[in-house]
Amino acid sequence: MATRMKLKLKTVFVLYFMVSLLGLVYALMQLGQRCDCTDHDLPKDRIISRLRGELHRLQEQMRKSEATKQPQKQPAKPSPPTIFVITPTYARLVQKAELTRLAQTFLHVAQLHWIVVEDSPHKTPLVSELLAKSGLAYTHLHMPTAKDRKLQEGDPSWLKPRGVEQRNEGLRWLREDRRAQPGGDNQQGVVYFADDDNTYSLQIFEEMRSTQRVSVWPVGLVGGMKYERPVVEAGKVVRFHTGWRPSRPFPMDMAGFAVSLKLVLANPEACFDGEAPMGFLESSFLQGLVTMDELEPKADNCSKVLVWHTRTEKPKMKREEALQAQGLGSDPAVEV
Amino acid sequence: MPKRRDIVAIVLIVLPWTLLITVWHQSTITPLLTARKDDRRDGHSNSRNTFAFKDSCSLQNRDIVEVVRTEYVYSRPPPWSDVLPTIHIITPTYSRPVQKAELTRLANTLLHVSNLHWILVEDSQRRTTLVSRLLQDTGLNYTHLNVETPRNYKVRGDTRDPRIPRGTIQRNLALRWLRETFSVNSSQPGIVYFADDDNTYSLELFEEMRSTKRVSVWPVAFVGGLRYESPKVNTLGKVYGWKTVFDPHRPFAIDMAGFAVNLRLILSKPQAYFKLRGVKGGYQESSLLKELVTLSDLEPKAANCTKVLVWHTRTEKPVLVNEGKKGFTDSNVEI
DSSP: OHHHHHHHHHHHHHHHHHHHHHHHHHHHHHHHTGGGGGGGGHHHHHHHHHHHHHHHHHHHHHHHHHHHHHHHHTTTOOOOOEEEEEEEEOOSTTHHHHHHHHHHHHTTSSSEEEEEEESSSSOOHHHHHHHHHHTSEEEEEEOOOOGGGSOOTTOOTTSSOOSHHHHHHHHHHHHHHHHHSOSGGGGOEEEEEOOTTSEEOHHHHHHHTTOSSEEEOOEESOTTSSEEEEEEETTEEEEEEOSSOTTSSSOOOGGGEEEEHHHHHHOTTOOOOTTSOTTOHHHHHHTTTOOGGGOEEOHHHHTSOOEEOOOBOOOOOHHHHHHHHTTOOOOTTSOO | OHHHHHHHHHHHHHHHHHHHHHHHHSTTHHHHHHHHHHHHHHHHHHHHHHHTHHHHHHHHHHHHHHHHHHHGGGSSSOOOOSSSOEEEEEEEEOOSTTHHHHHHHHHHHHTTSTTEEEEEEESSSSOOHHHHHHHHHHTOOEEEEEOOOOGGGSOOTTOOOTTSOTTHHHHHHHHHHHHHHSOTTOOOOEEEEEOOTTSEEOHHHHHHHTTOSSEEEOOEETOTTSSEEEEEEOTTSOEEEEEOSSOTTSTTOOOGGGEEEEHHHHHHOTTOOOOOSSOOTTOHHHHHHHHHOOGGGOEEOHHHHTSOOEEOOOBOOOOOGGGTTTOSSOTTSOO
């Protein structure tokens, strides 16, 4: 009886051992074919490999189109003149949103160099990161506004001129940068002052590219009117159509003109005068550069509106302020 | 002697099982056993391509997105991909001085997004030339619809009466159009997003929403009187509440710009629309979402709802005092 039991136990043990060994071997085989484990990720990987294929295809297309362009371009066709966009900006709640959508517009424009000048004693990480991720060619500068020139909380926006020091800093950098690189080609370019809350169509950049001295065009939603514009007769600007102080030398908005780089470099003293009376900021800059009959009208003889002086509402933060008073404000680490 | 034999026996019994258990911990094996039978052939053909991807998957994704962006800087709109799900953007719009500007800069944003279909619904009796021309000039893939809000529903002048949610009829028309155009059985994957024409959207947002399976959510800036409102996400990655001050007990205390819905879900629930009458302020989004999904089904995006990728900006109404009664400027010039 004992021996039979013993034998039974032994066979059981042996069987159990064999079964577990076989199971282990099977599992190890699965382990060995690790590559195929990615099958459960198949849809994702399929997408990735297909995207890769498309990417290769697009790169090939680009290379092919460049190759066919090259022989045609042999007669040294210069690249289009660079548009230098000078944007003063300052920290407030909507700053990141404004700069984001501005960058999205600029990404469509070829040969654009964005000069962002912060009203701040140092470069902020918000703007630095935004610019780095934007994919644009940019220069990041900063220039704080003097305290007595700065708008305080509750001041109406027209009380003091804004962005003066920043635009002048942008001009200064541009002049210095170009001086360091002498050569005819580097003088080609157009300078445009783009505020961060306006809206720009893509056509305006193509219109301004051909600026020889100073070009002008209509601006929408400014001066208390649907649009302000220069009045053009026989291809020349004869006067300005504006509802507010039309007697100014150049009664137009910052977004309504562009200056050729050559002119900016040839007049190193020309800059914005912060002491100028309200509305005369643009004139203080342009007076030293050009006369009215030298202005080049764009946008179909100044009959189309391609840029709008939009303004963004200040977001209502009453609840946020109430929470912060209780110490329960939203996480400041989350960048908005 | 027997003691040693016992020990040997125990070790021999336990060892294979421990090894087996550690291997079985890799949960990949069980679905593999079922999937292998069907995809075996595909698996092998792709194995060469996919082998390298397993480790650097995320890196590749980022690289691909980066490269594609700089590639299409000068060719717009971006090339259509056969692989990515289409994002259907529903934008209600109405005539006012800043309309063209708003639509222009929104179009400039949307032109960067691959596989985008813009459904623009005008609050008007007839499709206006301003919008038609704008849509044509952009080169985007679009559908232009229109439906006029009946007079008794319209917002009087500038007063924002929260009981009359703006754009509802237009959004519902777009939903109906989607249901009439696409059938539930079609394999075309799509995502539906309601984008108002004055908000600001980062490009990252559109890539986040592309992976929506049912309804995905994320934070929105400048709503509810806060810097941002966001869903509350627990450690398991599930939404369990809403971080808002304004009525956080709403079923879905989220802004229109804070969620996206998979097209299949929209098509499979043909009765789900935004409620028109009797909707309390802030409950419009809930009126649609509660027909589609429950709180636990929501998919949090934007790094578990910690990043702000969309801003509820509002554009100031321009001061047009100098126009006077008769209008100073030429009304033929479009702004």
